[in-house]
Amino acid sequence: MNHLNEEQATQTLMDLLAVPGLSGRERQVADLIIRRLIEAGCKPDWIMEDDAHTRIPGDFEMGNLIVKLPGTVDGPRLMFAGHMDTVPLVRGVEPVRKGNRIVPKGPTALGADNRTACGVLLTLVETLLRENLPHPPLTLLFTVGEEIGLWGAKEMNPADLGHPAMGFNIDSGDPEEVVIGAIGAHRWDVEIRGAAAHAGVHPERGVSAILIAAKAINRFSEQGYFGLIEKDGRKSTSNVGVIQGGEATNQVTDRLHIRGESRSHDPEFLKEITAAIENAFLEAAASVASTDGRTGKITFNRQEDYHAFKISEDEPVVARTRAAQEALGITCRPHVTNGGLDANFFNVKGVPTVTLGAGQHNPHTPEEYADVDEYLTCCRLALRIVADSAQ
Secondary structure: OOOOOHHHHHHHHHHHHOOOOEOOOOHHHHHHHHHHHHHHOOOHHHEEEOOHHHHOOOOOOOOOEEEEEOOOOOOOOEEEEEEOOEOHHHOOOOEEEEOOEEEEOOOOOOOHHHHHHHHHHHHHHHHHHHOOOOOOOEEEEEEOOHHHOOHHHHOOOHHHHOOOOEEEEEEEOOOOEEEEEEOEEEEEEEEEEOEOOEOOOOHHHOEOHHHHHHHHHHHHHHOOOOEEEEEOOEEEEEEEEEEEEOOOOOEOOOEEEEEEEEEEOOHHHHHHHHHHHHHHHHHHHHHOEOOOOOEOEEEEEEEEEEOOEEOOOOOHHHHHHHHHHHHOOOOOEEEEEOOOOHHHHHHHOOOOEEEEEOOEEOOOOOOOEEEHHHHHHHHHHHHHHHHHHOO
């Protein structure tokens, strides 16, 4: 039986898309969600905010929003999750409906990544409570800071979730596609210290940090560790994303800061890639010398950004998803992605979690849109997963 109020579910998404909420500034989104949850019948003591923001670098207004619904029937607790934050390109967005799509009116992104998830989770609770539908214990997790490093999921305490047996993260487009694995990544940064000198009078007395950077990047590029990496049947990626430094054209640059990333599904290969990048900077620094024998120095830092994971297609969370999809007449297509997801940390922290699609497309661009039919399909899919778990 279809209990979904499609008009209300779509309006919920429109309302969410109109609320600003960049990474670290999710409060307005959370306030809307909380208000609607209470209006739907959630008791205030079912709703909490954790202290993840106290462990996240930068200025965050709040931690993760966690909602725990008691079950009307016995059964293992299920978790549904999505992130509240959007990218800066969403600033000033005005969502408009054009046929089967919701698009930005102006030259902004839409924020369907990931307000579609917030819409699905809110619609799920509103429908369950309005229709008095049977359900096992449920946890809804609305995370913060996903777009800038999966921070809310990284700093989430699993004990706050009520020990869910399985999770369903929503952060993709096609509701037929089920993400069962994702890549792991290192974020790295390197500080290069050279020696300043007058670039016109005595450049030979200086040690150029820019030359060291150029030689290092060229070195690990020639070794095959830059961009798309293919070695011995293994595929991975790396990138140099930010280079900062230099003050004047007539000064040999003595300091440079570079930030980049390495990604791989293979943890050992990931270590190999980042080590090759670090070695390239070390070798380049030693190779650039002034006339008095001074050479460059580097300080290299790496951070395990998120861990790779892969769930077997035989796992209960995949089987539960597939059964619900088949009941709705859609195909289950397991998929492994090269992007990081909150699900990376949910799986590492002991909650087997797949990621589902709710109609977000072309994220982080002015061409972003939400497919309304796919969004409503994901709403039905969440309801079906809950209904199957209540039997």
